Every structure is written in C-alpha cells, then in structure tokens.
Amino acid sequence: MFRLPFFLFFLLLIPMRAPLAAETDPQPREYLWSVVPQFSPTAVHRDWTPLLEELSRRTGYRFRLLPASGFDEFERALFNGGYDFVYANPYQTLLAHRKQGYIPLVRDEQRRLTGILVVRKDSPYQSPRDLDGKTIAFASPNAFAVSLYMRAMLREQEGIDFTPLWAGTHSNAYRAVLLGRADASGGIYRTLEKEPPSARHLLRIVYNLPSTITHAVSAHPRVPESVRQEVQLTLLDLAQSEQGRRLLSAVFLPQPIAADFERDYRPLASLNLDDYVVLPR
Amino acid sequence: MTRFWRRLSLHRQLVVASTLLLLLTLMATTAWNLQSQRRQLIDEATDKAHSLAQSTALAARSLLVRESYDDLESLLLQLALYPDLMELAVLDADGRILADVLQSPEGPQPVYERLTRTLPSSLSERSVSGLTRHQGDVLILWQPVRTSTLLGWVLLKIDLGPVEKRIAQALRDNLMVAAAATLIDLMVLLMVLWWPGRSFRAAIDFAQRMTAHPGQTLDVRGGSREVAELVDALNQASIDLAQQHSRLEDMNRRLEQRVEERTRDLQRSQLSLKRLHLAVSQSQMALVLLDEQLNIEEANPAFESMTGHAIESVIGQELFRLIWSSKNTPKLLDELIDHLKQGRYWQGEVTLRRANGFRFWVKLAVTTIQPEGEGEHLGFLLTMEDISERKEYEKQLIQQANFDALTGLPNRVLGFDRLQQAMRMGQRQNRKTAVMYLDLDRFKQVNDTLGHRVGDLLLIEVANRLKQCMRPYDVVARLSGDEFLIVLSGVEDPVTVEHVAEKILHVLSQPFTVEKRDLHVGASIGVSVIPDDGEDPEEILRYADTAMYQAKQAGRNCFKYYTQSMNEEAQRRLQLDSALHLALEQDEIELYLQPIVSCGQGKIVGAEALMRWQSEALGSISPEQFIPIAEENGLIDELGAWILDRACRELAGMPELEFVTVNVTSSQFRIIDFADRVHAVLDRYRLPASRLHLEITERVLMTDQRVVLDNIQGLQEKGIGLVIDDFGTGYSSLSYLSRFPCHALKIDRSFIARMVEDASAEALVDAIIHMSHALGVRIIAEGVETQRQWDMVCSKGTDLVQGFLIAGALEVDAFRRRLQQHSTASGGTDDEERD
Missing domain, CATH: 3.30.450.20 (PAS domain)
Known part of the structure; x- marks a missing residue:
C-alpha cells in the first residue's frame, strides 16, 4: 500500500543529489596509477587493486590502475608523463625524474634489489663465462637489475657476448629457460621466489649482482603537493596496521619509508647504464 | 517343480511371484538405465572436454603469438580446475611443450621436466578437427591452435574413471532401491495377505473339522470380502449341517428309544408272564x-x-x-x-x-x-x-376279649354287657334284677404270703364254686383281682336274693385246698337292685360296690344291701381321696411324735413318728381313715417320704433323743432305690444311721420279691435299724428274724390288751420276749394304757414301752417340752398328756 509512495519519494531524491555532489567537489580528480610490468597485467591488477582501494578510502582521492602489458608500453607512457603515480624500478625512477621530474615518495626500507642469472638445473652452465655466445632472456631492455645492470655487468665485467631475448616479463624470462628457448635468464630474487616450486626447483643461479636500492612509488609533479604528501603519509601510515602491512607486502612494500631522490636514486647515474637503455620508439 | 509350486499356499505363491516379478523388472530397468546413463555421461564428458579444448586453444592463440608463456601457464592453471582433468598442455606445432599442467592432490601444478612430446602420427591429417582418443578410462583430445597456420596443439586428458564410479554408485543406489522396494513390496504383500491368508487357513481348518463338529461357527473377521463371504457361507453350512445332524440324531434316538421300549416291553411282558406263572404256581x-x-x-x-x-x-x-x-x-x-x-x-x-x-x-x-375292551367274558x-x-385265632380273641383267661368267667366287659342284657330283659318282663358285688376276704394276704400262683389257683376254685351254685342263666363274671359280679335276673322277691347270697357266703367260707394247703377265705357281698336303687347299670354297679365295702366294714363274710347312706359314705371316701391330694401341698398334714420310754428308768429314749391330717374342708381325719385311701391312690409313697424327712429333721434338733421310728409301707419297699433315698435323708440332716428305725410289718419280710429284699439288705448295710410292727398278728414266724436281723419287735397292742385276762396271750408275749432276747432283739410294748399293763410288761423284761399311759401322739413342741421335763425328772406317767 505505502510502497508506491515510498518508491516515488526515492525517485524524487535521485535527481536532486547529483547537482549537490557536483557542488561540493567541483573538480573530482582521478589519478592514474601504473606499475612496472615485472608480472603479467592480471597479476599486477590482482596485487595492487586492494591497496589502491584502501588508499582511496583513506584519502578520498580516486586512483585508476593502468597496468601496462609490457616494458615498452610502460616506459613510453612513463617518460611522456602519462601516469600521475607510478611504481617503478630504481633506474626508471631515475630516468622518470630526469625526463618528467617525477618525485619518489615511498620506498621499502629493508629490501634490496639483487640481480641474478639463472639456468636450467640440468644444463651444463656453471658460470657466466660458460654462456658466451648463448641466448639470455631478459624481461625487458630497461629493466634495472635484471637487464640494464646485468647486461652492463656481463659485457663489461665478465666480457662475454650473448644474444638477448626480450621475454616481456620476469616470469616469461624464467619460462624461456624452462622451455628451452633460452640458455639463461636474468632475474631478481624477489621474482624468482614468486615462481611455483616446480619451476624454482628446475632453475639454478649461476651469477649474482651487487645489491641496489629497490623500487619506489613516485608522483608526477603536476600532482598537488598536498595530495603527494597525503598519499605518502597514508602509505607510511598503512604499515601501522596489520591489514595495511598485508596490502603493502603484496606489492613488495612491507616496511615503507619516505624516499628521497637525491639520497636514494641520483647515485644510480654513476653506474653509466645509459648505453644499455633501449628507449621506446 | 510344478508339484512343489502347487503345494505352496496361495499366500506364498502370490508373495513369491510378486517378489520375483518385481525383482526382475527392477533389474532390467536398472541395467537399461545405467547403460544409457553411462553412454550419456561419457558423451557429455567428451563434449565438455571438446569445449574445454576448443576454449583453451582459442585463449592460447594470442598468447602463443605473443610468446607470453607465463600467461599461458596461468591460463592452463585456471582451466585445469575443470573436473576430472588429468593433464592440460599446449605444444607448438613441432611438439615442444609450451605449458604443461598436471593434476596433483594439491591441485593443478605446472611441470617443466619434459621439453617435447611425441605427436600422434595421425595428428597431421587432423590439424583442423583435432583428434579424440580413448585410452582405457582416459579421454585424450588433441585440439589444434590455429590462426591461418597451425600454431600448436592443446593436449587434454580427462579421466573417465569418475563416470564409471558414478555409474557404479548409481548401480549400487539402484540395487539398494530395488532391494528396498522388493522388501517393502514383500512386507506390504505379507501384511495385506496375512489376514486373508490366516482367515483362509482358519476357514480351511474349519471346513475340515466341520463334519466332525457341526454347529460350531468360525469367528474370523477381516482380511477381505471374499474371505468374509467364505466364512459366512461356511458358518451357514455348519449350522445347516448341525441342524440336519441334530434331526438325524433325534430321529435315530427316537428310533433307538422305540426299539428299546419295545424290547423292554417285550422283556417286561415275558418277565411278567414268567413271574405271573411263578407267582401263580408258588x-x-x-x-x-x-x-x-x-x-x-x-x-x-x-x-x-x-x-x-x-x-x-x-x-x-x-x-x-x-x-x-x-x-x-x-x-x-x-x-x-x-x-x-x-x-x-x-x-x-x-x-x-x-x-x-x-x-x-x-x-x-x-x-x-373280562377281556380288554368289549367281548364275552x-x-x-x-x-x-x-x-x-x-378263624381260630379270632375265636380265641373273642374269648380273650370277653372272658377271663384265668377262671374262664366272663370278664368285666362281657359281665357288664350281660348286666345290661339282664336289665333290659327284666324291664321287659317287669321283673327285678339283683346285682351282687363280691370281694374275697383276706385274698390279698394269701397273695402276699403264698404267692400269686396260689392266689390264682384259689381264684379258679372260687370261680368254680360260684358257677356251681348259680342258675344257668345267672351271670357270674370276674371284675378284677378277687372281685366278682353276679347278676340275678328275673328276681321276684328279696328272699331269693338273700338265699343266693347266703349260699355263696357259705360255699366260699368252706376251706379251699390248694397245693395241699387248706386256705380259709370268706367273701363280702354288696347287693343293689334294679330298678329299686336305680336304672343305670354303671350306677347300679357302683352302688353294689359301696354296699360291698360296707359289708367289709361290718366285719366281713356277710352281705349288705345298698342304702342311700352307703352312698353318702362312698361319696365321703371320694372326697377324702381328692382332698388328700391337696393335703401335702396345703401343709395340712402334721408330724406328731409319741414318746417311747425305757422300762427301767421311765426315761424318754425314743419316739414313733405319726401323722395327723387337719383338713380344712373335712375336719380332722385319722390315719386309720386316710392311710388306706393313700395306699389305694398311691399317695402313700409321697406321705412316707414326707414323714421320713420331717422326723429326721426334728430328730436332728433333739440330740438327747436316742432314736425315732418311722412307719414304712410295703409299697415304699418296692421303690428300687428306697434304701438310698433313706440314706440321703440321713445325710441331709447329718444323722447317724443308728438313730433312725424303720417300722415294717411282718408281711413285708415275708415277701420274696427281689426289690424288697434288696432294699432291706441295703438298709441293714447302712446300719439303719428295722423294727417289726404289729408282731404277732400275722404268721409270726420267727424264722425270718434270723434271716433279717432286726433291731426291735413291737408286740401288737391286741396282745397287751388281752394278756391281763388271757393267759394264752400272756404266754405268747412271754415266748416272744424270751425268744427275742435270745436273738438279741429289743422288745417294744405298744398300747400300754394302764399301770397294770406297764408293770406286767416291764416285769417280763420288755425294754421299751409306748402307750397312752405315758403319752399319746404329741405335737412336736409338746413333745420337746416333755422331753426336757424327762431329762430333768425321769420316770412316772403323766395322765394329763393322754391323747
């Protein structure tokens, strides 16, 4: 009996609310957020969406995740300033700052980035020198530890020549070794640990790089200072709660601290890796 | 088999057939169902596997092109969640493995051990449609991944084992359901058929028994309508059968009964004929x-x-x-x-x-x-x-009824009859009839002393003499004992009567010789005359009796005519008789005591208890008058007991008195326990037996009756003294004194009176005294009335004296006074106290 009047009341309410919301937030900002394609876009989406939703809930800003399907696509967008916020490897962070002025906000305190070279366990390769003239898979040309730093170290320190195979992602690089399409693959401990046990057991590490600083969350300079700071503080604050730590751990930021470009990332320029950078076309 | 089946009950046949049928049906259905289900399941599984393979191939296409093998692995891991999948792999066209996921207990796992797989030889021709193969329970699919060219293959292995398991499970389930259905069917059948089956069984049993027990009904309900109808029909049949049975039995019984009756009648008539014959002949x-x-x-x-x-x-x-x-x-x-x-x-x-x-x-x-029914006799x-x-006996009876057996004379009945006849005849002839009542004198003494036999012989002789002196038409009858009736008819004058009476007296006064003994009896006769004294025969007879009594009073051996005064005296006797009955009750009899003194000192030593009757209606009556009446009417025993009791009571109150004598009659001695009764009285007053003396007459001692002798002996054993009264008046035989030792003898007053003048009397007294003393028996002289008599009896040695000289009978109080006087001053006489 009274359901019809009730329903009519709501009908009246709906068109009234829209202009109200527009008035209170005249510029509803949505910030684009992307992540270095170490993993497949599906895995990226899976790991990052919960964190961004929590961040939106706490800050009131909206973040849209734009996972890149490969390093090319990612770096092109990044170096053109296509993302408001980005999670990128240390050298990308350095290049992004140099090209667009991206400002690192948060990095993990403890974790270090260590590049490794893996082969199939049943292969005869015991050292990097055994791989002279062989095919070595890399996630991408510009991936910092696994590719830039590794290629530079293999050519300049070990003195071997090799054919690179651009696999697109870390896991695909590992699979190139597993499926016999490459003799070795560059990688890092963090991504190797994420491989299924059956895969890990069939891989053997033949070479370690020196540890370097890890990835950072950076913001484009067009993002207002207040928003940058709020996002930085919120990410740091998340580590205070168990739920927050779980969300951070999924994206390899279990112990976040504030990042500082000059202190943390400018030193990477001294590695002289620019020759090895393959810029997107 | 057929035979076995036919032997089964309908109930069981139904159950078995139904169960078997149901089982077969269920089995067939189950088998067919399962088969089609299995085929369907496998087809389904195959179709689904094809879909999966096609989907995988489609999804893998771009990844193969991009060589994105990690994404390919992820895809296969996702798709490998498909049920019953064993292996999912993607290979390039040369058979190199690009991604391979195997099912493991932890879930799908990628494997990397092998790098290549051998492609089936037929695969190249099937690069468009793919290949489907079955290896045991495993379904193997090869699905090509293509663009314009063949990129590679999707290998899919599906385990069809679960389908077989599901079929097996379904088979188990179906079998369970079949078993359950069969069981339920069996139970339902059993339940549904149980009642009818039971009722059928009962009905069959009943039907088998029915002929043996017709009329019984079967009380079985339930089951089904047919059973109920069958039971009703059987019950009706049983009842009908019982009725027919009962009719038959009834008929049979009646037939048997009739046969039995006929047989019995025949036997009875034969028996009866035989019995009749025997009865007649015997x-x-x-x-x-x-x-x-x-x-x-x-x-x-x-x-x-x-x-x-x-x-x-x-x-x-x-x-x-x-x-x-x-x-x-x-x-x-x-x-x-x-x-x-x-x-x-x-x-x-x-x-x-x-x-x-x-x-x-x-x-x-x-x-x-007469023959039964009509007919000539x-x-x-x-x-x-x-x-x-x-007849002979009747004759004797008539004789006995009318004649006296002893004398042959008419008895009282006939005598009275003859008297009436004589009286009527006299009335007709206008003549007088004399009636004589004759009583023998002293007959009682003869009877008592010589016995009844002598008495009887005497009576026969008397009767003979009477008959001899009578005219033939006169009547002589014996009335009772020694009484006779004589009727003289046609008497013309009194002289005739007197002649006859005198003649009778004379004849009877002559001695009778009986058993060589001469007996002297006489007779007293009373005479009454019809119609002078009356015309009623009974009255006339009584008058004669009264006259006879007068004759006795007049001194016996004489006859008296009846007079009116006689009648009056007879009336007085009757009055006395009736008054005496009341005398004791009304306390009219009194005890008197007559002192008995010793000759020597003249002291009162004893007393004789006597009675006086002071009748309120008739005045003072002496013992001489009422004692005979009491003896006749039987009151004498009562009087005897009374005086015994009173005398003892007084004696107990007079310790100075030596003894009391009490008179006892012969009839008292005939009481069986007389001695005991006397002793009981003594006990009652705590008297020693020696203080009581009983006076009896000689005649009592002379009897030989057993009871009398026993009583005498009993009294003597108890120490009660006997005094013989009126000694000398009877037969005076001293011989019995030795047989019955007595305490004392009382010499009859007639001797005392006569001995003063009569020397023979004196001599007799002397003899008695001497003899008594010789036997140690004391002598009491009674009736001493004069001093002369006192002197004589005392001088002759008499011990004790009694008589008017000393005192007559005294009232108890007077006696007690006299006793007290004597105890102080003994001896002498007191004329003043004479009675």
Whole structure:
C-alpha cells in the first residue's frame, strides 16, 4: 500500500543529489596509477587493486590502475608523463625524474634489489663465462637489475657476448629457460621466489649482482603537493596496521619509508647504464 | 517343480511371484538405465572436454603469438580446475611443450621436466578437427591452435574413471532401491495377505473339522470380502449341517428309544408272564380258573395242597359241587352264583370241604375274567385263601376279649354287657334284677404270703364254686383281682336274693385246698337292685360296690344291701381321696411324735413318728381313715417320704433323743432305690444311721420279691435299724428274724390288751420276749394304757414301752417340752398328756 509512495519519494531524491555532489567537489580528480610490468597485467591488477582501494578510502582521492602489458608500453607512457603515480624500478625512477621530474615518495626500507642469472638445473652452465655466445632472456631492455645492470655487468665485467631475448616479463624470462628457448635468464630474487616450486626447483643461479636500492612509488609533479604528501603519509601510515602491512607486502612494500631522490636514486647515474637503455620508439 | 509350486499356499505363491516379478523388472530397468546413463555421461564428458579444448586453444592463440608463456601457464592453471582433468598442455606445432599442467592432490601444478612430446602420427591429417582418443578410462583430445597456420596443439586428458564410479554408485543406489522396494513390496504383500491368508487357513481348518463338529461357527473377521463371504457361507453350512445332524440324531434316538421300549416291553411282558406263572404256581393262595359252567379249567399247586384234590383229577369237574361245604349258610352258594352270572365280583369267607372230608375256612373271591375292551367274558377266576388259622385265632380273641383267661368267667366287659342284657330283659318282663358285688376276704394276704400262683389257683376254685351254685342263666363274671359280679335276673322277691347270697357266703367260707394247703377265705357281698336303687347299670354297679365295702366294714363274710347312706359314705371316701391330694401341698398334714420310754428308768429314749391330717374342708381325719385311701391312690409313697424327712429333721434338733421310728409301707419297699433315698435323708440332716428305725410289718419280710429284699439288705448295710410292727398278728414266724436281723419287735397292742385276762396271750408275749432276747432283739410294748399293763410288761423284761399311759401322739413342741421335763425328772406317767 505505502510502497508506491515510498518508491516515488526515492525517485524524487535521485535527481536532486547529483547537482549537490557536483557542488561540493567541483573538480573530482582521478589519478592514474601504473606499475612496472615485472608480472603479467592480471597479476599486477590482482596485487595492487586492494591497496589502491584502501588508499582511496583513506584519502578520498580516486586512483585508476593502468597496468601496462609490457616494458615498452610502460616506459613510453612513463617518460611522456602519462601516469600521475607510478611504481617503478630504481633506474626508471631515475630516468622518470630526469625526463618528467617525477618525485619518489615511498620506498621499502629493508629490501634490496639483487640481480641474478639463472639456468636450467640440468644444463651444463656453471658460470657466466660458460654462456658466451648463448641466448639470455631478459624481461625487458630497461629493466634495472635484471637487464640494464646485468647486461652492463656481463659485457663489461665478465666480457662475454650473448644474444638477448626480450621475454616481456620476469616470469616469461624464467619460462624461456624452462622451455628451452633460452640458455639463461636474468632475474631478481624477489621474482624468482614468486615462481611455483616446480619451476624454482628446475632453475639454478649461476651469477649474482651487487645489491641496489629497490623500487619506489613516485608522483608526477603536476600532482598537488598536498595530495603527494597525503598519499605518502597514508602509505607510511598503512604499515601501522596489520591489514595495511598485508596490502603493502603484496606489492613488495612491507616496511615503507619516505624516499628521497637525491639520497636514494641520483647515485644510480654513476653506474653509466645509459648505453644499455633501449628507449621506446 | 510344478508339484512343489502347487503345494505352496496361495499366500506364498502370490508373495513369491510378486517378489520375483518385481525383482526382475527392477533389474532390467536398472541395467537399461545405467547403460544409457553411462553412454550419456561419457558423451557429455567428451563434449565438455571438446569445449574445454576448443576454449583453451582459442585463449592460447594470442598468447602463443605473443610468446607470453607465463600467461599461458596461468591460463592452463585456471582451466585445469575443470573436473576430472588429468593433464592440460599446449605444444607448438613441432611438439615442444609450451605449458604443461598436471593434476596433483594439491591441485593443478605446472611441470617443466619434459621439453617435447611425441605427436600422434595421425595428428597431421587432423590439424583442423583435432583428434579424440580413448585410452582405457582416459579421454585424450588433441585440439589444434590455429590462426591461418597451425600454431600448436592443446593436449587434454580427462579421466573417465569418475563416470564409471558414478555409474557404479548409481548401480549400487539402484540395487539398494530395488532391494528396498522388493522388501517393502514383500512386507506390504505379507501384511495385506496375512489376514486373508490366516482367515483362509482358519476357514480351511474349519471346513475340515466341520463334519466332525457341526454347529460350531468360525469367528474370523477381516482380511477381505471374499474371505468374509467364505466364512459366512461356511458358518451357514455348519449350522445347516448341525441342524440336519441334530434331526438325524433325534430321529435315530427316537428310533433307538422305540426299539428299546419295545424290547423292554417285550422283556417286561415275558418277565411278567414268567413271574405271573411263578407267582401263580408258588402262591399260597389257591387259584382256579373256571369256565362258564363253573367247571375247573386250571388250578395251581396251592389248590391241590389246600383241598387235597389232585389237579389232574379235578379238571372239568364242577368246582362247588366238589368242595362246597353244607355247613355254609344255605343260600350263600346261590347268591354267589347269581353274582357271577351278572358278571359281578363276589367275596366272602366260606367253609369248604377237603378231599378227606375235613372242613376248613377260606376267604373266597370270584371275579369274571373280562377281556380288554368289549367281548364275552372268558370264565372266572377264583382265589382261595386258607383262613382257618385266622378263624381260630379270632375265636380265641373273642374269648380273650370277653372272658377271663384265668377262671374262664366272663370278664368285666362281657359281665357288664350281660348286666345290661339282664336289665333290659327284666324291664321287659317287669321283673327285678339283683346285682351282687363280691370281694374275697383276706385274698390279698394269701397273695402276699403264698404267692400269686396260689392266689390264682384259689381264684379258679372260687370261680368254680360260684358257677356251681348259680342258675344257668345267672351271670357270674370276674371284675378284677378277687372281685366278682353276679347278676340275678328275673328276681321276684328279696328272699331269693338273700338265699343266693347266703349260699355263696357259705360255699366260699368252706376251706379251699390248694397245693395241699387248706386256705380259709370268706367273701363280702354288696347287693343293689334294679330298678329299686336305680336304672343305670354303671350306677347300679357302683352302688353294689359301696354296699360291698360296707359289708367289709361290718366285719366281713356277710352281705349288705345298698342304702342311700352307703352312698353318702362312698361319696365321703371320694372326697377324702381328692382332698388328700391337696393335703401335702396345703401343709395340712402334721408330724406328731409319741414318746417311747425305757422300762427301767421311765426315761424318754425314743419316739414313733405319726401323722395327723387337719383338713380344712373335712375336719380332722385319722390315719386309720386316710392311710388306706393313700395306699389305694398311691399317695402313700409321697406321705412316707414326707414323714421320713420331717422326723429326721426334728430328730436332728433333739440330740438327747436316742432314736425315732418311722412307719414304712410295703409299697415304699418296692421303690428300687428306697434304701438310698433313706440314706440321703440321713445325710441331709447329718444323722447317724443308728438313730433312725424303720417300722415294717411282718408281711413285708415275708415277701420274696427281689426289690424288697434288696432294699432291706441295703438298709441293714447302712446300719439303719428295722423294727417289726404289729408282731404277732400275722404268721409270726420267727424264722425270718434270723434271716433279717432286726433291731426291735413291737408286740401288737391286741396282745397287751388281752394278756391281763388271757393267759394264752400272756404266754405268747412271754415266748416272744424270751425268744427275742435270745436273738438279741429289743422288745417294744405298744398300747400300754394302764399301770397294770406297764408293770406286767416291764416285769417280763420288755425294754421299751409306748402307750397312752405315758403319752399319746404329741405335737412336736409338746413333745420337746416333755422331753426336757424327762431329762430333768425321769420316770412316772403323766395322765394329763393322754391323747
């Protein structure tokens, strides 16, 4: 009996609310957020969406995740300033700052980035020198530890020549070794640990790089200072709660601290890796 | 098999058939179902596998092109969640493995051990449609991944084992359901068929039993309509059968009963005939069958023995001519024959003649033998009962009833009858009739002393003498004992009567010699005359009795005519008699005591207890008057007991008195426990037996009756003294003094009175005293009235004296006073106290 009047009341309410919301937030900002394609876009989406939703809930800003399907696509967008916020490897962070002025906000305190070279366990390769003239898979040309730093170290320190195979992602690089399409693959401990046990057991590490600083969350300079700071503080604050730590751990930021470009990332320029950078076309 | 099946009950057949049918049906359905289900399941699984393979191939296409093998692995891991999948792999066209996921217990796992797989040889031709193969329970699919060219293959292995398991499970389930359904069907069938089956069984049993127990009904309900109808029909049949059975039995029983009755009747009639024959032949009664002419046709043995005629010799003879006695009343035979001719029954007592001529009495009964229903009679039946003995006995009875057995004289009844006859005759002839009442004098003494036999012989002789001196038509009858009645009829003058009376007195005064003894009796006769004294025979007889009593009073052996005054005296006697009955009750009898003193000192030593009757109606009556009456009417025993009790009571109150004597009559001695009764009185007053003396007459001692002798002996054993009273008046035989030792003798007052003048009396007294002393018996002289008599008896040695000289009978108080005086001053006489 009274359901019809009730329903009519709501009908009246709906068109009234829209202009109200527009008035209170005249510029509803949505910030684009992307992540270095170490993993497949599906895995990226899976790991990052919960964190961004929590961040939106706490800050009131909206973040849209734009996972890149490969390093090319990612770096092109990044170096053109296509993302408001980005999670990128240390050298990308350095290049992004140099090209667009991206400002690192948060990095993990403890974790270090260590590049490794893996082969199939049943292969005869015991050292990097055994791989002279062989095919070595890399996630991408510009991936910092696994590719830039590794290629530079293999050519300049070990003195071997090799054919690179651009696999697109870390896991695909590992699979190139597993499926016999490459003799070795560059990688890092963090991504190797994420491989299924059956895969890990069939891989053997033949070479370690020196540890370097890890990835950072950076913001484009067009993002207002207040928003940058709020996002930085919120990410740091998340580590205070168990739920927050779980969300951070999924994206390899279990112990976040504030990042500082000059202190943390400018030193990477001294590695002289620019020759090895393959810029997107 | 068929036989076995036929032996099963319908119930079981139904159950077995139904169960088997159901089982078969369920099995067939299950098998068909499962088969089609299995096929369907496999088809489904194959279709789904194809879909999966196609989907995988489609999804893998771009990844192959991009060589994105990690994404390919992720895809396969996701798709490998498909149920029953064993392996999912993607290979390039040369058979190199690009991604391979195997099912493991933890879930799908990528494997990297192998780098290549051998492609089936037929695969190249099937690069468009792919290949489907079955290896055991495993379904293997090869699906090409293509763009314009063949990129590679998707390998899919599906385990069809679960399908088989599901089929097996379904089979188990179906079998369970089948079993359950069969079981339920079995139970339902059993339940549904149980009642009818049971009822059927009961009905069959019932039907089998029905003939043995018709009428029983089966009370079985339930089951089904057919069973109920069957049971109802059986019950109805049973009832019908029972009814028919019962009718048959009833008929049978009646038949048997009739046969039994007939048999019994026959037996009974045979028996009865036999018995009748035996009864007739053994009967004490003579039975004769006569024909119409009264000729003998048959007779029984009793007839022969009764009449003395042999049966064979008399058949055909006329019965009455043969045995009829001429002694019978002349017309009796004619009367009898008349009766018979009219067909009537005749019965009577007749005299018949025996073959030897002797006559005998019979009770004769003659009946016409009439056939049952109408018809001529068949002759006569004659029965004869010998009643000679009875006739003789009757004669004796008449004699005994009317005649005195002892004397043969008419008895009181006949005598009285004759008196009445004589009186009537006298009235007719206008003549007088004299009635004499005769009583023998002293007959009682004869009877008491010599016994009844002598008395009886005497009476016979008296009767004979009386008959001899009477005219034939005079009546002499014995009334009782020694009393006789004599009726003189047709008396013309008193002289005749007197003559006869004197003659009788004379005849009877003559001595009778009985058993060599001469007995002297006389008679007293009272005479009354009809019609002078009265016309009522009983009254006249009583008057004669009264006159007789007067004659006795007048000194016996004489006769007296009845006078009116006699009647009055007789009346007085009657009055006395009745008054005496009341005397004791009304306390009219008194105790008197007459002192008995010792000769020597004259001291009162004893007393004789005497009675006085002061009647309120009749005045003072002396013992001489009432004692005989009491003896006649039997009150004497009561009086005797009374005086004994009173005397003892007084004696107990007088310790100075030595003894009391109490008179006892012969009738008291005939009381069986008399001695005990006396002793009981002594006990009652705590008296020693020696203080009581009983006075008895000589006649008591002379009897030889057992009871009297026992009582005397009993008294003596108890120490009660006996005093013989009136000694000298009777037979005075001293011999019994030795037999019955007594305490004292009382010399009769008549001797005391006479001995002063009569020397013989004096001599007798002397003799008595001497003899008594010799026997140690004391002497009491009674009736001492004068000093002369006192002197004489005392001088002769008499111990004790009693008489008016000392004192008459005194009232108890007076006696007690006298006793007290004597105890102080003894001796002497007191005339003043004379009675």
